Amino acid sequence: MAGLLLLLTLFILYPLLRVLFVAVSDGQGLTLRYLLNFFDRPLFREALVNSLGAGGLAVAFGSLLGVPLAYFSVRYQFRGKLVLQTLGVLPLVIPPFVGAVALQLILGRSGMVNLLLLRWFGTSVPFMEGLTGVILVQTLHYFPFIMLNTAVSLANIDPSLEEMAQNLGSHGWRLFRRVTLPLMLPGYVAGCLLTFIRVIDDLGTPLMLNYTKLLAPQAYLRITTIGIDDVDGYVVCVILVVLSLVSLWAARKYLGLSEYATVQRGTTGAEIGRPIRGMKLAVVLLISAGMLGISLLPHLGILVLSLSRIWSFSLLPTIYTLGNYEEILFRTPHFVKNTLLYALLAAGVDIVLGAIIAWLLLRGRVFGRNLLDAIATMPLAIPGVVLAVGYLRVFHGWDVPGLGGPLTGSWVILVIAYAMRRLPYTVRASYAALQQIHVSLEEAAQNLGANQVRTFWKVTFPLMVGGLVAGGLISFMTSAVELSSTIMLVPRIEMGPIAYGIYVYMQSAVGRGPGAALGVVAILLVGLCTYLTNRIFAGRSGSAFRV
Amino acid sequence: MGKRFGETWAVRAVSLSIRVGEFYTFLGPSGCGKTTLLRMIAGFAAPDEGSVWLDGEVVNALPPWKRDVGMVFQSYAIWPHMTVFENVAFGLRERRVSRADIERQVGEALRMVNLEGMEGRRPSQLSGGQQQRVALARTLVVQPRVLLLDEPLSNLDARLRAQMRIELLKLQRDLGITTIYVTHDQEEALALSTRIAVMSAGSVIQEGTPREIYEAPRERFVAEFVGASNLLGGAVRQATGDTLTVTTDLGVEVRAARPSAAAPEGGRILLTVRPEAMDLLPPGEPADHRNRLEGRVVASAFQGAAIQYEVEVSETLLRASVTNPKGKRLFQRGDLVAVVFAPEDVGIVPEEPRAESREPSVVRSGQD
Numbered sequence A: 001m002a003g004l005l006l007l008l009t010l011f012i013l014y015p016l017l018r019v020l021f022v023a024v025s026d027g028q029g030l031t032l033r034y035l036l037n038f039f040d041r042p043l044f045r046e047a048l049v050n051s052l053g054a055g056g057l058a059v060a061f062g063s064l065l066g067v068p069l070a071y072f073s074v075r076y077q078f079r080g081k082l083v084l085q086t087l088g089v090l091p092l093v094i095p096p097f098v099g100a101v102a103l104q105l106i107l108g109r110s111g112m113v114n115l116l117l118l119r120w121f122g123t124s125v126p127f128m129e130g131l132t133g134v135i136l137v138q139t140l141h142y143f144p145f146i147m148l149n150t151a152v153s154l155a156n157i158d159p160s161l162e163e164m165a166q167n168l169g170s171h172g173w174r175l176f177r178r179v180t181l182p183l184m185l186p187g188y189v190a191g192c193l194l195t196f197i198r199v200i201d202d203l204g205t206p207l208m209l210n211y212t213k214l215l216a217p218q219a220y221l222r223i224t225t226i227g228i229d230d231v232d233g234y235v236v237c238v239i240l241v242v243l244s245l246v247s248l249w250a251a252r253k254y255l256g257l258s259e260y261a262t263v264q265r266g267t268t269g270a271e272i273g274r275p276i277r278g279m280k281l282a283v284v285l286l287i288s289a290g291m292l293g294i295s296l297l298p299h300l301g302i303l304v305l306s307l308s309r310i311w312s313f314s315l316l317p318t319i320y321t322l323g324n325y326e327e328i329l330f331r332t333p334h335f336v337k338n339t340l341l342y343a344l345l346a347a348g349v350d351i352v353l354g355a356i357i358a359w360l361l362l363r364g365r366v367f368g369r370n371l372l373d374a375i376a377t378m379p380l381a382i383p384g385v386v387l388a389v390g391y392l393r394v395f396h397g398w399d400v401p402g403l404g405g406p407l408t409g410s411w412v413i414l415v416i417a418y419a420m421r422r423l424p425y426t427v428r429a430s431y432a433a434l435q436q437i438h439v440s441l442e443e444a445a446q447n448l449g450a451n452q453v454r455t456f457w458k459v460t461f462p463l464m465v466g467g468l469v470a471g472g473l474i475s476f477m478t479s480a481v482e483l484s485s486t487i488m489l490v491p492r493i494e495m496g497p498i499a500y501g502i503y504v505y506m507q508s509a510v511g512r513g514p515g516a517a518l519g520v521v522a523i524l525l526v527g528l529c530t531y532l533t534n535r536i537f538a539g540r541s542g543s544a545f546r547v
Numbered sequence B: 001m002g003k004r005f006g007e008t009w010a011v012r013a014v015s016l017s018i019r020v021g022e023f024y025t026f027l028g029p030s031g032c033g034k035t036t037l038l039r040m041i042a043g044f045a046a047p048d049e050g051s052v053w054l055d056g057e058v059v060n061a062l063p064p065w066k067r068d069v070g071m072v073f074q075s076y077a078i079w080p081h082m083t084v085f086e087n088v089a090f091g092l093r094e095r096r097v098s099r100a101d102i103e104r105q106v107g108e109a110l111r112m113v114n115l116e117g118m119e120g121r122r123p124s125q126l127s128g129g130q131q132q133r134v135a136l137a138r139t140l141v142v143q144p145r146v147l148l149l150d151e152p153l154s155n156l157d158a159r160l161r162a163q164m165r166i167e168l169l170k171l172q173r174d175l176g177i178t179t180i181y182v183t184h185d186q187e188e189a190l191a192l193s194t195r196i197a198v199m200s201a202g203s204v205i206q207e208g209t210p211r212e213i214y215e216a217p218r219e220r221f222v223a224e225f226v227g228a229s230n231l232l233g234g235a236v237r238q239a240t241g242d243t244l245t246v247t248t249d250l251g252v253e254v255r256a257a258r259p260s261a262a263a264p265e266g267g268r269i270l271l272t273v274r275p276e277a278m279d280l281l282p283p284g285e286p287a288d289h290r291n292r293l294e295g296r297v298v299a300s301a302f303q304g305a306a307i308q309y310e311v312e313v314s315e316t317l318l319r320a321s322v323t324n325p326k327g328k329r330l331f332q333r334g335d336l337v338a339v340v341f342a343p344e345d346v347g348i349v350p351e352e353p354r355a356e357s358r359e360p361s362v363v364r365s366g367q368d
């Protein structure tokens, strides 16, 4: 327990506190000067407003996409519903910065759509310029969070609650507003806040689109261009953490207050999902197909790009090739190899730590449980940039005996960063699994003569293993495409994982093909893990991405 | 009416006429189609055949929100995001009742179910019994034409159930509201109803007043399900006047004092005897004019108000419930006894289900 707390403190809490400390001290003592200065700088003020605006707009547009799709997929019965549910998760499978590249090709200044617009109407639309592009990419990437969480909330509403309202004379829009909407709100709000946190935290998308007037890129640029000692970088980090923490806190508070959605489920003969036909079916199918079509554009774009040798100022590539895959699989195989190694190690660490922490939280009777819970949840609200800055600050000077240099000079730092950032996933997955194992199951085993260790291995562990594997898979796949902290922590280019490889390749025109090929590999990896996770969670589509 | 899910009929060929002001009960085991029938009346399920008539009008085409048929769900369906007041006021708001009237009527409704002062509570702060009352008040406050209750007491503990049963009875009789009640508990059905329809596998087996159902079951299923009768197979030896003499499969003759059209001499029938109609005597004691079967006690359980016995008579187990046992002799396992019962307490049902309840009289299929 003490060791565990020490470990988490060293790699989560301490770096964070160091960042905070740098931001509020000036060599002699504590000061709020730098923090207050932040608000005097037009650039920073603009970045703050932009970040909040991007988060808010991504949530708003994401709701427009996600809520109708959630409603269709839960409340209506029609052919193609399964397709809708499956495809609805796919946007999450593509790392947002990869999606950014793909969307450039389709919607960018000289992308497919604008070329057509120019040809036909002699005009173009700046979809991908500046903040618009960032919001567009993030909306398309994150709306499934809103859709999935809303859908779960909707599906959990006891049908008799709505039937009762109908029985008392309510129907249509009034029924929705007075009963359905308030009951599905918890899931919806959770999805929105999750989206908001991720958007603010996202570094890769703005960097790919070359738009830096946001908080995350500002922090990154300060530290990488001006240096590790630039106070302003730390100040931006503190602002980022505060925003995330407040959002997370609000989410928890709200969900804690309104955990009623699943309180009761009666046994009625209500049929799940109303069959629809005719005009209504046509409208539902049209809307769904349209929305999914748009949200799957990035996948298509990146696939075509990965197969092209030359694709610029033309609707489609002019020359196709498999050379890009040859490049990444044979000439620079280390990107894929590194990714597998780091993400696997991180997932392993997370599984072990997650199981232990969940066990301590639920079954342990030890001092410091709340602290443990708080620290283990915290990474959800720590932007990758901030953690990376903290690591650079803390571990830069220390030579670790076995490594022959500081931690920050070795790839191990990446594994640690991934493991810490994704720890909440495995903690929660194991916690949920363990929670469903009633203590009496363990007590029954002990009553029949099994000691604690045997009880754990014979009863608890087998029952938990599904949750552990699922948590591990989520940890693995999200680590595999992590860019925010990777980009700052990679010691040398040959130690970089896929995400870093994509970033590096995309800096040059000739690198776009291989970069896209790496993107396809990333999509496949994440897609496979999503599929496996959903299989483990018995087909409850998208369980991996819920709050 | 009929309703089918896929290939199986949940309700089939049910035809009932329920009078204004009645307390009418659907009684049957779990899964026999009671809820489905209720949901068709409320408009939540469309019948595959037949129609619902309300006040002389076919309402099949009316959606639930236009039927004015109040339903209390088995799960209560209390909205967790509203206070008690808001829950009860919901239907009134839908009916655009003025604010002042809502205040007054909700207050009255809550008083009626003994919940005054609870207006501001959240559903999560209510006990099961209180939720039940809120559900009842919420439906009653809009004064629906019919009140539908789906196993309203099944989620309560035994003591609360008994109390709510009485309150429900008083409330319904005071308000005079036409009520359709669903339960699998025969005691509830007998205590509350003006009439009962006993259901099995989607069909109504017998319809009648509680006394008719209990005292004169016309089907084997009713005899067994309501009151757990002992059943004795046999052949009619003699039918004279109001007495029937039956040679039972136990080899003993039993007299039944109830003439039955369906019992020609020589025909096979089933005799039904309630456990509480049976008494136990020591083997030698005279039984007067009563029927008498000799056997051996297999089990006895003292339950306060009664003693339950299982007696083996020629390899058949009979259940006897000796009521008001104070001062009576307590027989032990292994004792030889005589089971005695009066001819008036013997009922007769056909050995096989009657044709009309096995084969629905109206079968129209193929329409969707």
Ligand SMILES: Nc1ncnc2c1ncn2[C@@H]1O[C@H](COP(=O)(O)OP(=O)(O)O)[C@@H](O)[C@H]1O
Residues within 6 Å of the ligand: A268, A269, A270, A271, B005, B009, B010, B028, B029, B030, B031, B032, B033, B034, B035, B036, B037
């Ligand atoms: N929505 C449904 N879909 C399929 N079968 C159903 C549905 N509702 C009820 N049933 C079936 O219809 C039969 C009657 O159910 P129900 O009316 O709920 O019985 P009861 O209320 O008497 O317990 C049961 O066999 C049940 O499984």
Ligand SMILES: [Mg+2]
Residues within 6 Å of the ligand: B031, B034, B035, B036, B151
């Ligand atoms: Mg039922």
